[in-house]
Structure formats: C-alpha cells, structure tokens
Amino acid sequence: MKLSQLAPGQSGIIDQIIGEDALASRLMEMGLLDGEPIEVIGRAPMGDPTEYALRGYRISLRRNESDRVEVSLTSPAASQ
Amino acid sequence: MKPSKKSVALIGNPNTGKSSLFNALCGMSARVGNYPGVTVEQKIGSLLDSPDPIDVIDLPGTYSLAARSADEAVTIDVLCGVQPGVPRPDAVVVIVDATNIERNFYLLSQVLDLSLPTLVVLNMWDRVVEEKHRVDVETLSQRLGVSILCTTASRRDGVIAVRKAIQQLVAPNSTSYAPKHSPREQFPEVFKKESASLRQKLAELQHPVPAVEVDRILIDKDGHFQQKMAKLELPGLLDEIESARERLSTAGCKIPLFETKHRYQWVREQIAGLVDRPPANQSSSSDRIDRWLTHRWVGMAFFIALMFVIFQSITLLAAWPMGQVEELQGWIQGWVEQVVAPGPLRSLLQDGVIAGIGGVLVFLPQIVILFLFIAILEDCGYMSRAAFVVDKLMSAIGLSGRSFLPLMSSFACAVPGIMATRTIDNARDRMVTILIAPLMSCSARLPVYVLMVSAFVPDDRYAGGWLSLQGIVLFLMHCVGALVAIPVAWFLRKFFFPGQASTFLMELHSYKWPSPYVLFQRVWERASAFVTRAGTLIFCTSVLVWAAGYFPGDTAPLTAAQKKIATLQAELDAATAEGSEAVSSQLAQAEEELNLARSALIDASFLGMAGKWIEPVVKPLGWDWKIGVATIASFPAREVIIATLGTIYSLGAEEDEESEGLKAQMKAEKWEDGRPVYSLATALSIMVFFALCAQCSATLLVIRRETNSWRWPIFSFVYMTTLAYLGAYLTYTIASAWGLAA
Numbered sequence: 007m008k009l010s011q012l013a014p015g016q017s018g019i020i021d022q023i024i025g026e027d028a029l030a031s032r033l034m035e036m037g038l039l040d041g042e043p044i045e046v047i048g049r050a051p052m053g054d055p056t057e058y059a060l061r062g063y064r065i066s067l068r069r070n071e072s073d074r075v076e077v078s079l080t081s082p083a084a085s086q
Numbered sequence: 087m088k089p090s091k092k093s094v095a096l097i098g099n100p101n102t103g104k105s106s107l108f109n110a111l112c113g114m115s116a117r118v119g120n121y122p123g124v125t126v127e128q129k130i131g132s133l134l135d136s137p138d139p140i141d142v143i144d145l146p147g148t149y150s151l152a153a154r155s156a157d158e159a160v161t162i163d164v165l166c167g168v169q170p171g172v173p174r175p176d177a178v179v180v181i182v183d184a185t186n187i188e189r190n191f192y193l194l195s196q197v198l199d200l201s202l203p204t205l206v207v208l209n210m211w212d213r214v215v216e217e218k219h220r221v222d223v224e225t226l227s228q229r230l231g232v233s234i235l236c237t238t239a240s241r242r243d244g245v246i247a248v249r250k251a252i253q254q255l256v257a258p259n260s261t262s263y264a265p266k267h268s269p270r271e272q273f274p275e276v277f278k279k280e281s282a283s284l285r286q287k288l289a290e291l292q293h294p295v296p297a298v299e300v301d302r303i304l305i306d307k308d309g310h311f312q313q314k315m316a317k318l319e320l321p322g323l324l325d326e327i328e329s330a331r332e333r334l335s336t337a338g339c340k341i342p343l344f345e346t347k348h349r350y351q352w353v354r355e356q357i358a359g360l361v362d363r364p365p366a367n368q369s370s371s372s373d374r375i376d377r378w379l380t381h382r383w384v385g386m387a388f389f390i391a392l393m394f395v396i397f398q399s400i401t402l403l404a405a406w407p408m409g410q411v412e413e414l415q416g417w418i419q420g421w422v423e424q425v426v427a428p429g430p431l432r433s434l435l436q437d438g439v440i441a442g443i444g445g446v447l448v449f450l451p452q453i454v455i456l457f458l459f460i461a462i463l464e465d466c467g468y469m470s471r472a473a474f475v476v477d478k479l480m481s482a483i484g485l486s487g488r489s490f491l492p493l494m495s496s497f498a499c500a501v502p503g504i505m506a507t508r509t510i511d512n513a514r515d516r517m518v519t520i521l522i523a524p525l526m527s528c529s530a531r532l533p534v535y536v537l538m539v540s541a542f543v544p545d546d547r548y549a550g551g552w553l554s555l556q557g558i559v560l561f562l563m564h565c566v567g568a569l570v571a572i573p574v575a576w577f578l579r580k581f582f583f584p585g586q587a588s589t590f591l592m593e594l595h596s597y598k599w600p601s602p603y604v605l606f607q608r609v610w611e612r613a614s615a616f617v618t619r620a621g622t623l624i625f626c627t628s629v630l631v632w633a634a635g636y637f638p639g640d641t642a643p644l645t646a647a648q649k650k651i652a653t654l655q656a657e658l659d660a661a662t663a664e665g666s667e668a669v670s671s672q673l674a675q676a677e678e679e680l681n682l683a684r685s686a687l688i689d690a691s692f693l694g695m696a697g698k699w700i701e702p703v704v705k706p707l708g709w710d711w712k713i714g715v716a717t718i719a720s721f722p723a724r725e726v727i728i729a730t731l732g733t734i735y736s737l738g739a740e741e742d743e744e745s746e747g748l749k750a751q752m753k754a755e756k757w758e759d760g761r762p763v764y765s766l767a768t769a770l771s772i773m774v775f776f777a778l779c780a781q782c783s784a785t786l787l788v789i790r791r792e793t794n795s796w797r798w799p800i801f802s803f804v805y806m807t808t809l810a811y812l813g814a815y816l817t818y819t820i821a822s823a824w825g826l827a828a
Contacts, residue, residue: 026307026342028154032591034346035150037189047373051386052478055487057376057594062363063186064594066474068481071591 009044009067009075010056017045018077025074037061038075092256093141093173094133095165097197098181099190100147101595103209106239107181108144109607111249116144121160121169128172135249140256143175151196152302152342153310165200166296177203177255179248184208184236185219185596187361191353192346195269199298203255204232204265207248211236213598217370222360229356231266240601269352270301274344276337280304280330291320304330305342372467372596379471389475392468396459398557404536407451415444428648430641434632441748442628442729443621452536453529453616454609460498461608465600469494470592477590483572484579486510486590489519493571496526497564498612500785503528504792514583520792521802522575524785525567527777529616530725534776535563537728541749542769566777570809628729631693631719635734639690647680688734707775707811708768708818708827710757717775724781767821774817779810 012018020042023030037060038044047057047064055068067075096111098104108116112131121128129144145161153159160169167174180197182190187208198204206227208214214221214236227234233251237244270278285300295303303311304327315323331341378384419440426432463469469491477487488510496503503523510516527535539556546555654673661669688694696718697711704714712734720727728748735751755763780786786799793799821827 023343026340028306028308031152031306031342031346032149034343035152035192036591036593037192037350039343039347039350048377048380050380050474050477051382054478054481055474055590055592057380057474061186061188063189064596066470066477066487066590066592066594068477068486068590 007077007079008073009058009077010069010072012046012077012079014046014048014056016079017043017081018079019043021076021078023075029071030074033071033074036065043080044075044077090173091139091141092176093130093143094177094179094252094256095143095145095175096179096181097145097161097165097193098147098209099149099183099193099593101593102147102181102183102190103239104144104147104181106601106604106607107207107209107237107245107248108142109603110239110242110245111252112142121172133249133252135246136253138253140252142179142252143172148193150193151298152306154306155310159310159314162299162302165197165202166299168296168299175202177205177252179205179207179252179255181207181209181239184210184214184221185217185363187221187357188350188353191356192349195349195352196298198230198232198265199268199270199301201265201268205248205251205255206230206232206234208234208236209239210598211244212238212241213596218364220362226357226360229360240604242603269349270298272348272352274337274339277304277334277339277344280334284327284330287323287326291323293318293320301345303327304334305345307331307341370596375597376471376594379468380474385471385475389472394561396456398554398561399455399459402554402557403455404451408448411444411448411450415440415448418444428645428652430636432648433636433644434629437636437733438629438632439625441732442632443625444732447617448533450613450616452532454613456529456532457498457609457612458605460495461605462600464608465598465604467595467597470594473592474594481590483575485515485518485575486512487592488590489515492519493523493526493568496523496528499528499530499615500524500526500782501788504785504788507792514579514585517583517793517798518575518578520789521578521798522571524780524782524789524802524806525571525574525778527564527567528782529612530723530782531563531776533725533728535560535773537748538769538773539563541752542764542766563773563777566774566813570778570813574805574809627719627722627726628733631716631730632733634696635688635691635693637691639687641687643683644680644687647676647683650676651680693734706818707814708765708771708822710755710763712755713763713768713772717772717781721781722783724776724779727776765827767818767827770821770826771814771818775810775814777810778806778813780806 007018009018009020020038020040022040023033023038042060044058044060047059049056050066055066056072057064057066058072096104096108108129108131111133113134115134116129116131118129131142131144133140133142143164145164146158148158148161151162151165153162163169164172165175165178178197178200180194182194194206208221208223223234223236233255235244235247235251237248239245281297281300281304284304285295285297288295288300299311302309303315306312312324312327315327334341379388419436422432422435422440426435463472472494473487473490476490480487480490489507492503492506492510494503495506500523503526504520507516507519507523510519539559543556543559547553548555651673654669654676658666658669658673693715694711697715700714700718701711704711704717709717712731716727716730716734719730731752732748735748735755752764753762757763780803786803789799789802790796818827
C-alpha cells in the first residue's frame with residue numbers, strides 16, 4: 007500500500023520509493039529507504055500535508071510525495 | 087615563501103545552528119556578497135582569536151551534495167575548488183544536529199569523499215544531555231578518523247575549542263585530521279569503474295572534472311551537472327552517460343537508489359552501538375505541543391490569533407519608545423534653531439535633514455519588535471509548523487509551503503524574502519513567488535501605516551482596553567497585500583508559468599527555547615540595515631526634496647520673517663510685564679507673515695510646480711498635490727514618504743514646541759475651500775496605495791538579479807503600480823460613499 011493511505015497513529019515499513027527523478031532521490035536522501043520503519047504522526051489542519059516520524063526525526067510530506075512511497079502496514083489502526 | 091591565507095568551509099543541514107556557529111566563530115566580521123554569475127549568497131568571516139588570519143566560508147544549508155540547480159552546485163564547486171574566485175578550502179567543518187546524527191551524517195558521508203581535512207561539530211549538545219541521549223564521541227571519532235567536538239553554539243558553549251581545532255586543522259604539517267576512509271570506497275565496483283572511465287573520457291576531451299562531480303553526473307538524472315555537460319556540446323557525451331547508466335542498471339546498481347542505500351548503510355555501521363536515543367523520545371514533549379499547534383481547529387485558530395497578537399503588540403509596545411524618539415527630534419530641532427542663523431543652512435538642517443531622518447527613525451521601535459517576533463518564531467521552531475499548517479492553502483494557488491517562508495520573511499522585507507526563494511527547487515514556483523513577494527506588507531510600509539493609523543483612525547478600545555481599533559486596522563492593512571497576492575499568483579501560474587505542481591519535503595524540528603544570542607543577532611542585522619537605509623538613501627532623498635521645495639522661489643521674505651521673530655523673541659525675553667503684551671501681538675503677526683512666506687515659497691518651488699502638474703492624476707484618490715509629490719518621491723523607497731511629508735510640511739508651516747510634529751501638521755492641512763485634506767478615506771486610500779505599489783528600488787534590483795532579466799522587474803513595477811492606483815481609487819470611492827471622507 008501507499009504511505010499516503012496510512013492513518014495517523016499507524017506505522018509501516020517502507021518497501022520502495024517509486025521513480026528515479028529528483029523527487030525520488032530527495033526522498034531517499036532524507037532517509038526514506040526500503041526496510042525503514044515510518045510512523046504517521048498527524049495531518050495538517052486542512053488534511054494535507056502529513057507529519058511522519060522516521061529515523062528519529064519528523065518530516066512533512068504532501069500527498070503527491072507520500073504517494074511515491076510504498077509501505078507494508080505493521081501496526082494496525084490505533085484509532086478508528 | 088609566504089604561505090597563502092588559509093580558509094575553511096562550514097557546511098551542514100538546514101536548521102542545525104550553522105549561522106549561530108558561524109557568528110560565534112567570526113563575531114560580526116562577516117563579509118556578505120554574491121558568488122560571481124550565480125545568485126548564491128557568499129558569506130565569509132575571519133576566525134576570531136587566531137594568530138594567522140583564517141577565512142571561514144559559510145556554505146548554504148543543504149541535506150546533500152546532489153545539486154539540482156546552479157545555486158546548489160556552488161556548494162560542491164567550492165568544496166572541489168572549481169568555483170571561480172574562491173580557492174579550494176584547506177579544511178571543512180561539518181556541523182551536525184547532535185539529536186539527529188543518523189540523518190545528518192548522510193551529508194558528512196558525502197563530505198568525507200572530498201578527502202579534505204574534516205572537523206565534525208555535534209551542535210545542540212545541550213539537548214543531547216537534556217533528553218538523555220547517549221553518544222560515545224571518542225569511539226565515533228576513532229571510527230571516522232576525524233576529530234569531533236560538541237557545542238551548543240546558541241549559548242556559545244564549546245566554541246573556543248572549535249576555534250582552536252580549526253587552527254590545528256589548517257596548520258601546515260597537520261595530517262592527523264584527514265579522514266581515514268571515504269564512504270565512496272564501499273560503492274559497487276561496477277559504478278566506480280564507470281565513473282573512472284567517464285572521468286577519463288572527460289579529461290581526454292579537455293574537460294577535467296573532479297571525481298565527486300563525475301559521480302554526480304552519473305547519479306543525478308537531469309541534475310545540474312548533467313545539464314552542465316549538455317551545455318558543453320561534446321559529441322556523444324550525453325549518449326555515453328545514458329548508456330553508462332543502462333549498463334549500471336543491468337549490473338544491478340540502481341540509480342539513484344544505490345548511493346543513498348550505501349551511504350545510510352555506512353552511517354549505520356559508523357554509529358552502531360555508539361549513538362542511542364531514549365525510546366521515550368517517540369512521543370516527546372515536542373509531539374505533544376504539535377498535537378495542539380497542528381490540530382485541525384486549534385492549530386488554525388492559533389496561527390491566526392498569533393499573527394493578530396503580533397500586530398497588536400507592535401502598536402501597543404512601540405508607543406512609548408516612539409514618543410521618546412519624537413521628543414529627541416524636537417529637542418535637536420530646537421537646538422539647531424538656537425545655534426544656526428536663519429537662512430538656507432538652517433532650513434536644510436531643520437526641514438531637510440532632521441525632519442527627514444527623524445521621521446523615519448521614529449519607526450525603529452516597530453521594526454525591532456516585528457523582527458524580534460519573527461526571530462522568536464523561527465528559532466523556536468514554530469515557523470516550519472506555520473508552513474505545515476498553511477501548505478494546503480499555498481497549494482490551492484499553485485505554490486508550496488516552501489514559498490511560505492520567503493513570503494513570510496517578505497513581511498519583514500521583500501529583499502531577503504526574494505533571496506530566500508533560492509530554496510525553491512521548482513523554477514516556476516520560484517518565479518511566481520518572486521513576483522508576488524513584493525505584495526507582502528514589508529516593514530517599510532509599517533511606518534506609513536502607523537503614521538496614517540495613529541493620526542486618522544480613532545483610538546477606540548474594546549475588551550477592556552486590550553483590543554484597539556488602530557491595531558485592528560494595522561492588522562487588516564497587512565492582510566491587503568497578501569489577499570491581493572492570491573488572485574495574482576493564480577493568474578501568473580495559469581497564464582505565465584503553467585506546469586506541474588511542486589514538491590514540499592520539510593523537516594519539522596523539535597521545539598526549543600529561542601536563544602538570546604540568535605535573537606539579538608537577527609534583530610541587530612535588520613535594525614542596522616534599516617538605520618543604514620535611513621542614513622543613506624532616505625537622507626539623500628530628504629535633501630533633494632528639501633532643495634526642490636526651497637528653490638527657486640524668493641527666500642528673502644522667509645529669512646526676513648525669521649529674523650524679525652528672533653529679534654522680537656529677544657525683546658520679549660527682555661521686556662517688562664507691561665511691554666510684553668505689545669511685543670507678543672507683534673510676534674503673532676510676524677509668525678503669520680512667516681507662514682505666508684513659507685507657503686508662498688513652496689508653491690513657487692520646483693516641487694510645487696511638479697505637484698500642480700500631477701494633481702489631476704491623484705485627485706481621484708482623494709489626495710492633494712503634496713501627497714502626490716511625496717508619493718512620487720517615495721518610489722525609490724516607500725518609507726521616504728514620511729521624510730518627504732515631514733520636509734514639505736515643515737517647509738510649509740512653522741513648528742512650535744507644542745506641535746505634535748508631522749501628525750498635527752497633516753491634520754491641519756486644508757484644501758483651498760477650507761476642508762481638511764486628510765480624512766479617514768484619504769488615509770485609507772494612501773495606505774492601500776502603499777500596500778500594493780512597487781515603491782522599492784532595492785526590491786526591483788534584486789528581482790533583476792534573481793531573474794537575470796529586466797523584463798520581470800519592469801513587469802512587477804507596472805502591474806503593482808496599476809493595482810495600487812486602482813486599489814486606492816476603489817478604496818477612496820467606497821470610503822467616501824460610506825461618509826468617511828468628511
């Protein structure tokens with residue numbers, strides 16, 4: 007599934023980053039690499055972008071960016 | 087042989103406290119300029135407490151050496167020694183956020199490949215201690231083969247050790263600090279072979295390129311270095327690069343994935359067992375604050391309330407210091423009157439220089455308060471949250487949250503704001519941001535608003551005195567430009583710069599207490615820039631306006647009247663109680679003559695002639711010719727209008743000790759039929775004009791520099807001036823219809 011489909015409180019493991027363009031390599035440089043756990047912290051007031059936690063820091067990604075990240079869900083929905 | 091001057095480069099991720107460290111190392115000695123040919127700020131300082139002079143080059147904050155634009159390429163060009171005009175640094179200092187070593191070491195891994203003597207500075211060490219992280223600095227230093235120091239640059243902790251280490255690093259026979267190994271060695275053999283053969287080929291074509299840049303040509307698809315190669319038009323080179331990439335791909339070396347994988351792998355190996363963060367960090371206090379500050383309703387409400395409070399406080403807090411400056415100005419003018427004989431010199435000093443500069447300096451308190459707020463928000467970490475909160479709005483007009491910071495800093499001044507657009511990697515976004523940035527209400531507009539608001543908006547208080555109508559109007563004036571910018575941005579994006587939406591990856595740092603050093607530095611920089619402007623550009627304009635308002639009329643009646651007053655004043659002082667009444671009435675008569683002489687003089691002056699000529703144009707806006715002239719004089723810099731009005735009214739009317747200065751003079755201005763010139767409608771119309779107009783030569787010049795063409799500054803000037811005129815006309819018409827023109 008895509009990272010953008012995770013709900014706040016859920017976490018997953020990154021499978022891969024789709025594409026080879028500048029956006030893909032910037033995502034990788036920021037540490038979004040396969041095998042890396044990532045957690046959804048929360049969404050901005052208007053639903054986009056979303057704050058994530060990985061490698062011990064926080065990053066904000068827009069939907070079109072988190073769409074490029076494929077993840078496997080590890081912890082089920084905490085809320086909902 | 088005399089050894090040449092040594093230099094070190096300072097590099098690090100954004101928001102690691104790099105500028106704090108730079109300031110701590112070099113004091114206030116920084117020389118700021120531009121790298122030739124590109125739009126990257128070049129900041130060089132001299133290392134303090136060093137027996138031999140050592141230059142410290144502050145490189146732009148970056149997450150990676152992969153360059154996607156000409157600007158980003160400067161960093162790697164400087165480090166490789168191929169940037170024209172900058173000798174290769176003798177050493178590098180890599181500043182690292184000690185609470186986020188893993189991600190920050192990615193850049194370090196790239197820097198180590200340059201095989202320059204390297205020093206690692208783990209900054210924000212206070213938080214490592216506070217949050218109980220464990221970092222085995224000594225073993226880490228041994229593993230990396232470079233020296234590591236811990237600092238808290240915002241508190242100047244550990245800075246002296248860094249200065250010493252830098253001196254050792256560049257000492258002639260010091261080899262002990264050269265990195266032990268280069269992470270690049272772990273790259274797949276197949277890549278190293280391709281890179282070496284491409285390098286060989288480029289050398290054969292008489293285009294030697296440093297090894298790390300050859301790597302970048304191969305790895306960064308359509309990146310800056312590939313484009314640079316394309317421009318060389320070497321036969322077959324691009325095909326060669328493309329086929330090299332294909333060969334790598336079939337050999338299982340995926341571009342760009344393999345580089346990041348290898349580097350992060352390397353980082354993990356280096357820090358394994360040496361860096362631990364407490365597990366509780368996962369839901370730190372910063373996250374708890376964020377839960378509210380980025381909350382759906384609370385977050386939005388907080389953002390709006392915060393902006394509102396800032397502008398309210400500017401009016402409330404600045405009142406007292408402003409009064410002090412005004413008092414001082416009145417005192418100096420009185421002193422000049424006593425020492426200098428009546429005539430052109432006295433008029434120049436009193437009406438030109440003091441009225442002009444004083445009128446602008448009065449606003450220093452507001453500038454300081456605004457910049458203090460901006461600095462606090464930036465330093466505590468809220469500014470990136472604000473970008474996070476409003477990003478969706480920005481994307482609605484086709485921009486990204488990345489445009490938010492340049493636009494937000496344009497509220498201080500469009501010049502640094504436009505320069506900050508260099509962080510926007512999407513060229514179209516950047517152009518739109520540059521073109522709308524001057525619409526943001528910069529601090530130079532603040533004096534104009536404050537003058538108009540304090541003179542003509544009633545000082546009504548609500549909510550027990552905490553909410554002032556003046557503060558509300560001031561806040562709304564700051565919104566005007568931003569609101570107009572929305573359709574403008576949409577229009578530009580649609581018709582001038584169509585294309586794909588941009589990206590927005592942003593690190594959200596933990597909150598921290600702002601550092602007094604950092605706040606002081608930021609406020610000092612901005613305030614001194616403002617004072618310098620008041621002392622140069624505004625000074626010159628004031629003198630020119632004074633001359634245009636003083637000549638070529640007949641100054642004899644004026645000087646005669648002033649002399650008469652001086653004699654009468656002396657007589658009055660000497661006179662007995664009985665005689666004083668007669669002298670007083672003579673004095674009043676002389677003052678009347680003086681006022682007549684003054685207005686006759688300005689009417690006959692160059693300024694008066696020009697004013698009469700433009701009056702028909704500005705009359706629909708509710709302005710008289712004096713406002714028109716002052717506005718035109720303020721096209722080089724908008725805050726000049728205050729100095730100009732001060733000079734015009736000071737020339738045109740006598741000031742006495744009880745007069746409240748400019749405000750009182752403006753209120754006293756009358757049309758020929760006796761109606762006051764200034765009404766609320768006129769004040770609003772002036773403010774809207776100033777909100778939208780491109781009256782700033784510095785901004786236009788910086789647009790010229792950043793876009794590298796005269797087309798865009800001319801475009802900005804024309805569209806903004808047109809908007810300003812229409813806006814002011816509409817405002818005056820509507821306000822008059824509501825009865826605010828009386």
